[in-house]
Amino acid sequence: MKISEIINGEKPSLSFEVFPPKTDAAYRDVAAAAHAIAALSPSYISVTYGAGGGTSRYTFDIAKSLLDGGTTPLVHLSCIHASKETIREQLTALKEMGIENILALRGDLPAGMSAENLSYRYASDLTREIRDFGGFCIGGACYPEGHPESANGIADIESLKVKVESGCEFLTTQMFFDNNILYNFIYRMYKAGVDVPVVAGIMPVTNPAQVKRICSISGNTLPQRFIRIVDRYGDDPAAMKQAGIAYATEQIIDLYANGINAVHVYSMNKPDVAEAIRRNLSEILK
Ligand code: FAD
Numbered sequence: 001m002k003i004s005e006i007i008n009g010e011k012p013s014l015s016f017e018v019f020p021p022k023t024d025a026a027y028r029d030v031a032a033a034a035h036a037i038a039a040l041s042p043s044y045i046s047v048t049y050g051a052g053g054g055t056s057r058y059t060f061d062i063a064k065s066l067l068d069g070g071t072t073p074l075v076h077l078s079c080i081h082a083s084k085e086t087i088r089e090q091l092t093a094l095k096e097m098g099i100e101n102i103l104a105l106r107g108d109l110p111a112g113m114s115a116e117n118l119s120y121r122y123a124s125d126l127t128r129e130i131r132d133f134g135g136f137c138i139g140g141a142c143y144p145e146g147h148p149e150s151a152n153g154i155a156d157i158e159s160l161k162v163k164v165e166s167g168c169e170f171l172t173t174q175m176f177f178d179n180n181i182l183y184n185f186i187y188r189m190y191k192a193g194v195d196v197p198v199v200a201g202i203m204p205v206t207n208p209a210q211v212k213r214i215c216s217i218s219g220n221t222l223p224q225r226f227i228r229i230v231d232r233y234g235d236d237p238a239a240m241k242q243a244g245i246a247y248a249t250e251q252i253i254d255l256y257a258n259g260i261n262a263v264h265v266y267s268m269n270k271p272d273v274a275e276a277i278r279r280n281l282s283e284i285l286k
Contacts, residue, residue: 131167
């Protein structure tokens, strides 16, 4: 099923994310986690793409096994390291597997690597390639607090406009911890004429090491209310996990209540976290 059909439906959608293993040895555990998450009947499951593309086979294999088990997969695909030939081969392989949904990403440029002479400079270049190939529902990434490389919020949204004009049918957000940041972003996006559905990305923070990593990667603003939780429970893993799940659940309920019908949980290969969130929303998702 196409993601555009799922998220444009009446019913609120709840999806989860898994990331591929880095080695053959870890494949079995990650596949088991993906299937345990699939058993929660999410609207779909996204499978991320390893930076540099070296683990693309695992991404595709996990997505295919989810599909075979009856769950709609969304395959992430990044282009910064890829040649046109590689991307076309990958699109052919995905189509043969019956995969219908791709999240088209640029990926991060490794430090010191030049952006000149790339086959694909921006995610919109990949989006256009996939659209011209045909047959896929294409999504893209967006950043409620702005992408770190964008000069300002206006430039950031202008580049989303190009992405959508290139064939992107929905946008999944980077994680955020204050829903008002998302509401403000969507207002500015729609005002600029970027009117595709937005899937809100929510990260249940279940240990304090995650917080440090998140902030160093994405430059997220952390609300005082959230910082107090980490200060108070950060040294108690079980309490931090419970508080992180509760915080994410509250964010999700507020999003649904305010008309954001599609929520994506960065479940990080943790079926127990996905299950707890799903359980907290059991009546809401009926
Ligand atoms: P782009 O949309 O190309 O944007 C990158 C920068 O270029 C932005 O500053 C943008 O404003 C600017 N820009 C874009 N188009 C133009 C243009 N036409 N002219 C001028 N400027 C432009 N990374 C992975 O390696 N694997 C994953 O699986 C993965 N999944 C992700 C999922 C989500 C939901 C998100 C939010 C991010 C994910 N990432 C992943 C990280 C992503 O690859 C990085 O954030 C990367 O730096 C940017 O990717 P992008 O697709 O947003 O790039």
